[in-house]
Amino acid sequence: MIKVILLENIKGYGLIGDVKNVADGYAKNFLFPKKWAKPATSGTAKEIENLRKKATIMVEIERKNAEGVAEQMKTLVTEIVRKANDGGTLFDGIDKIDIVEAVKVATRIELEEDMITLEDKIKKVGEYIVPVELMKDIKTELKVIVKAE
Numbered sequence: 308m309i310k311v312i313l314l315e316n317i318k319g320y321g322l323i324g325d326v327k328n329v330a331d332g333y334a335k336n337f338l339f340p341k342k343w344a345k346p347a348t349s350g351t352a353k354e355i356e357n358l359r360k361k362a363t364i365m366v367e368i369e370r371k372n373a374e375g376v377a378e379q380m381k382t383l384v385t386e387i388v389r390k391a392n393d394g395g396t397l398f399d400g401i402d403k404i405d406i407v408e409a410v411k412v413a414t415r416i417e418l419e420e421d422m423i424t425l426e427d428k429i430k431k432v433g434e435y436i437v438p439v440e441l442m443k444d445i446k447t448e449l450k451v452i453v454k455a456e
Contacts, residue, residue, distance in 0.1 A: 309334050310347040324358035373441040376416055380447045385409045391432050391455035400428030429453055
């Protein structure tokens with residue numbers, strides 16, 4: 308095991324400035340080449356403090372951006388057109404990836420799949436309200452209208 312300082316936020320692992328014990332191979336083959344971490348030494352305390360300040364600033368910026376996106380999404384209506392039978396059942400269901408792509412094309416807002424809560428694929432033509440969690444405490448809803456081609 309080797310102690311490293313994270314230089315990037317790594318989802319599910321840690322934030323910038325965190326000191327972590329990781330396997331040697333993981334550090335040398337993955338974290339160090341991508342410049343996501345560097346070895347922790349006794350002289351890096353000041354650097355850790357600077358990295359934590361940077362992380363705090365980045366989180367604030369992300370929060371402000373997420374709040375802005377949440378406001379935009381309240382009024383956003385995303386249309387998805389798919390082939391459907393006469394009864395309005397889609398031949399191919401709409402999933403999270405389809406919604407992410409539709410939002411990106413319509414607004415240039417880049418969501419991640421795990422931000423969207425979708426119990427099951429959308430399989431019928433109609434209007435749907437899809438919950439979106441931009442950050443842990445910033446949630447909004449997206450109106451998706453599914454139309455037949």
